[in-house]
Amino acid sequence: MVDRTSGVPAFRQVAADLREKITAGQYAPGSQLPSERDLVETYGVSRPTIRDAVNVLRTEGIVVAEHGRGVFVRPPASIQRISRNRLSREARERNEGAFLADAAALGFTPSSSVKVNFEAADNRTAGYLDIEPGDEVTVRDRVMRANGLVVQLAVSRLPRALTRGTAIEEVDTGKGGAYARLEEAGHLIGRFAEHVGARMPTPQEASALQVTPGVPVITVTRVAYGQDGKPLEMNDMVLPADRYELSYEWEAD
Template sequence: MSSLPGRLGTVDPTSDRAVFRQIADQLREAIDRGRFSEGEKLPSEAELVEHYGVSRMTVRNSFSVLQGEGLVHAEHGRGVFVRPRQPVRRLASDRFARRHREQGKSAFLVEADAAGSHPEVDSLEVKEEKAGRDVAVRLGSSVRRVLARRRRYLLDGRPVEFATSYLPIDIARATRIAEPDPGPGGIYARLEELGHRLDRFDEEIRARMPSPAEVRTLRLASGVPVIHLIRTAYDTDGRAVEVCDTVMAADAYVLAYQLPAT
């Protein structure tokens, strides 16, 4: 006798929908409704075979569907578990507020503090290089070379995003911005100290599936997309002083905005 009727239903053999997809649908709904909580182990193959009266291959195909959607992950010899989903709220309308820089906090540190998480930056690279076409267009046609700052961000040891900031050489060369640690408040605080008082940030955001390199860098589970964000920072003279190209694990963030109604 199956022990799962309170959590899972039965399949309809007369349905046009494949049985393995029906099982995946029921497991997905049970996860969404909290019948299986984050980090909890799903019923074993044997339990689902008994409950639904299907083959092991059918159950494995159901698990594959959920893994492809990023809802579960398999641990060899242990079973299949519901993936934890504890996204950071990225408060786009507040994260670059000047008061945070004046307190010596970068935008990522602000988010980490709000989430109660431990932030880290690794894989840091700072170097001068030729401006790519898209970066040159955003920074201005006269910009030929840039200072590039590449880094990966971790929360509680988990990679959640990696970003590259591109700054015009005439602004960044031989300043703290060119050092691995730019100091309290990050590069935006240093830009303002150099006389480039920030006026606005323009952001373009899209969702897409990750490249193989992005999967490796962010250690993404199968089926998890990324958020690709390109931000351009402008000073009060209207000059573009930075372009930041960021790729984020989509399951790690909620993008939150406050928009005026006037």
């Protein structure tokens, strides 16, 4: 029952009570909450108010609703820990790129689909790649799957001048991936930088990554620089935050 004199909105009281029962283990991970109509009777409020309360927990990612089945306590997702030393040249020579390296290390069956096209650079792209806005760039748009489930979106952009006549403009870049083709063309990679942020997914990203509402995405923009310091490639990656953790390591001095 809710306290009508506290000044706290009823739906927040209900949400807080349910949240407490979940964290206390009274509703275990994976278990079903009472139906909305049952909660109406338990708390003595109308159904829209119960729905407001449940929606609070949904946007917090604590529960998921399944149409026709019920509302369930979301079990903690298994997290893939990815460390960044995977980008060594040695690893690139062994296999077909960073994502397949992860797959090998983590033991899942990888697959991906790629679209290649050519665009004029927008301001952001031009800034990262140190070219003029409007210059032609090669765009590789990838959807990566683990055991059939989409786990990562990546859009890679390179100055067209670097990719002409190479397999980077093909769907299949061949053994070692795009980085290997760059190095064969004489563009040795000297340095990587990654810029990491987080935000809520766009509707398209949410459906592509099959994340439930309330789960943010991690955004990573990786820039590969040549040994002369010139940018060779930028790669915008979008990862579901409930399935990934990124690790970085460096010497203290």
